[in-house]
Amino acid sequence: MLHYVTTNDGKLREARAYLGEDAVSGYNFDYTEIQSHDLEPIAAYGAREAYRQVGEPVIVDDAGLFIDEFDGFPGPYSAFVEDTIGIERVWTLSEPLADRSASFRCVLAYCDGGAFKASPDPIDRDDRVTAAATGATADEEESQPLPVKLFSGAVPGTIVEPRGSGGFGYDPIFEHDGTTFAEMTAEEKNALSHRGRALAKFAEWFETR
Template sequence: MLNYVTTNAGKVREVREYLDDGAVTQLDFDYAEIQAPTLEPIAVRGAREAYRHAGEPVVVDDAGLFVDALDGFPGPYTAYAEETLGIERVSRLAREAAEGPGRAAFRCVLAYCDGDDFAASPDPVDRGDRAAAAAAENDPEGDADLPVKLFEGAVRGRLVDPRGDGGFGYDPVFEHEGTTFAEMGPAKKNAVSHRGRALEKFAEWYPSR
């Protein structure tokens, strides 16, 4: 059984589009999110903490919105910006800073941990492309050698006024090729989204595990 660590049922539905529905369960576990300028160390720490809690294979998902005109803000602080500013204000700030289209990218990092080593890499953190994840070690619990494998996905787009009734989070204000994520059906969104692209890589690798 694979434990997908999230409080968001929408994310679980997305991962089940890529994996056998019965093989994935939602694990509502509130791991500590460290302060970091990139997503990778946050996901790595979360996966290790979740594995210690569950004692079973886990996947932690950390995603962020990186706005060009705001030097990558909110990035790892995307959820905090949503809670404090709201998605419409973030979109407006991006467009005002850019004095035009608020160009941005969504990035997602999936971190997988099952307690075992990865034969393809001697490093405690291994990306899907076999390169070690730089600066991803930050674990005061002393489990920095607990192996974690990362899978990444990204999608470019721009921030707009809210459109559409589907999805969650920033989906109504993130437009990709003329359509917001909230206007897309689940299948179309999965095919192009940052999380969908990371999940596709993970789903290709996971059966071999």
């Protein structure tokens, strides 16, 4: 069984809407989130820890909102900023900006303890992350790091005054083509979102691995 490891029900709902309700089970586990300006090492490190915890194939999903004029803030700190100032005040901070362009990004990290290595022709070898790139501790680098496969997705949009009651997190203040993500169903959002794009890449690889 494939486990989507997250404390966030919204992420799990979207993953199941995309991959199928029976294709993935939710596993509520708060893995260690290393500090980094990039989502990739956070997701990769988390996937290794989650796999060690669960003992079956796992996906970890690290995501964030990147506001262009703020050099990508809150980015990897999106959860902290949502919990502290909240999305209404992210809108307030963005309102005076001449350019309110932003993007959502999502990185999925898959780890099965190394089974996918057995694939005769692994796709995207370069996506495999080494311990050095993941910020693993010296101890972990000494032992062989577990292989992790990464899939990323991004979507451009604009920060707007909150609208809509669907989705989760920053969805009410993120507008794409005139509609906020909170005004979309999970299926509509998946069809163009950062997570939907990453899930599409994952699903394509997973079927043929």
